[in-house]
Amino acid sequence: MSSEHTAKPENTKPGAEIAVVGGGLSGTLAAYLLGRAGHAVTLIDRHRNFPRTFRSEKLGPGEIEVFKRFGLSAAIAARAVPYDETVNIRRGQVVDRTHARHFGILYHDLVDAIRAEMPQGVRFVQGQVREVKAGARRQRIAIVGHEEVTARLLVLATGTGDTLRRDLGISRRIIRPRQSVAFGFNLCPTGAGGFRHTAVTLYGERVSDGIDYLSLFPVAGATRANLFVYRDRGDSWVRALRERPKETLGAALPGLAGAIGDFEVEGPVDSWITDIAVAENYRQDGVVLVGDAFQTTCPATGTGVARLLTDVERLCGSYVPRWTGHNVMTAADLAAFYDDAEKRRIDAYALAMADFRRRLTIGTEMEWRLRRQYHFALRRVLNGIDRLSPALVGKLRQLWGAQSRHNVPSAV
Ligand SMILES: Cc1cc2nc3c(=O)[nH]c(=O)nc-3n(C[C@H](O)[C@H](O)[C@H](O)COP(=O)(O)OP(=O)(O)OC[C@H]3O[C@@H](n4cnc5c(N)ncnc54)[C@H](O)[C@@H]3O)c2cc1C
Secondary structure, three states: OOOEEEOOHHHOOOEEEEEEEOOOHHHHHHHHHHHHOOOOEEEEEOOOOOOOOOOOOEEOHHHHHHHHHOOOHHHHHOOOEEEEEEEEEEOOEEEEEEEEEEEEOOHHHHHHHHHOOOOOOEEEEEOOEEEEEOOOOOEEEEEOOOOOEEEEEEEEOOOOOOHHHHHOOOEEEEEEEEEEEEEEEEEEEOOOOOOOOOOEEEEOOOHHHOEEEEEEEEEOOEEEEEEEEOOOOOOHHHHHHHHOHHHHHHHHOOOHHHHHOOEEEEEEEEEEEEEEEEEEOOOEOOEEEOHHHOEOOOHHHOOHHHHHHHHHHHHHHHHHHHHOOOOOOOHHHHHHHHOOHHHHHHHHHHHHHHHHHHHHHHOOOHHHHHHHHHHHHHHHHHHHHHHHOHHHHHHHHHHHOOOOOOOOOOOO
């Protein structure tokens, strides 16, 4: 495989209008949208095909809707497993059922599905960026083993990697250290006939377990499990979950086998400890940060993809067109993106959701004990009404604020 791929002969020069560094979901989508709008774009990433990495593994209805707007839903659907009902269970009882189209899709499949749709005019350079220099007129990107790339605008989409941000004097402040631990693994049914439900969410049963929820859903060739807990990195339970997942899960969620049927854990248990971090001193000439490079998200909230979709859609759809034709890109010009009301709203919402979910799961103060009772009781009541009048429940849910524009999963 060649380390440099040029989709369109005209865009083979190292000078581009826009350079996107980092080809995860944010960077790949940004390059796709900018290329589609006719900009000369260079996308640079370490890997030609995104490696198998534990990140977001399903898309909700709001996210699917955005991908539809981007003209990507067919390409993504071809690699995803759709499902329409999620059964939400707590302490062995059904809380409610969520009816909405979701896609189960592993992160590398999602990123590669978008890369396969890359418009002509986007040049992909496979390589490790070792240094970036930004300024109002020209951005310089030094790539190991490649000629330097220059551009008018640099989009930094490097996820949690710190090195390049540091080159620019951009720092990262951890605002919620060790917020949560996420696990990802495959479950397979041991009984004949498979699992009882296609998709299930099981909430933690005891505050002391620190379990927010276990989400089971289909992806290509497997039933995937995402488990989100609030525990310390060195906790013996965290180690036990990695080493003896079936027994550890069974002890913490005794209703699991009853809810889905008998199971085995298959293959490795991926895990990830999240520190929520925000970029600081990011208002600079010539460079914008998107996705995790700007702010990381607690995976339990399911808002990471919604956040980055907003970043990319607002940047590529509203701001880059305004800057087209500018000879200089000052921090003051680029500030409009960071000050975008929709971006600020979803960034703040993701943080508020992270605090809410953590407290709802492990808060021991009277307020949170009551809110826990209220939260699940209200959902049970809404579930009862839903059977009689789905339209009324839709309105109540809107009032309750359970859905955001990008539809943070109602299952949580
Ligand atoms: C375990 C886990 C579970 C999650 N679950 C969910 C979920 O259920 N729902 C949800 O909405 N969100 C979820 N998220 C959040 C979501 O996955 C992230 O917000 C999203 O993947 C961030 O994408 P990104 O493109 O900003 O960064 P990344 O996907 O990390 O991409 C960064 C890219 O930059 C490249 N790069 C970095 N440095 C360099 C360099 N020097 N040179 C070249 N390339 C470089 C990397 O190779 C990589 O390709 C989860 C996150 C985690 C960690």
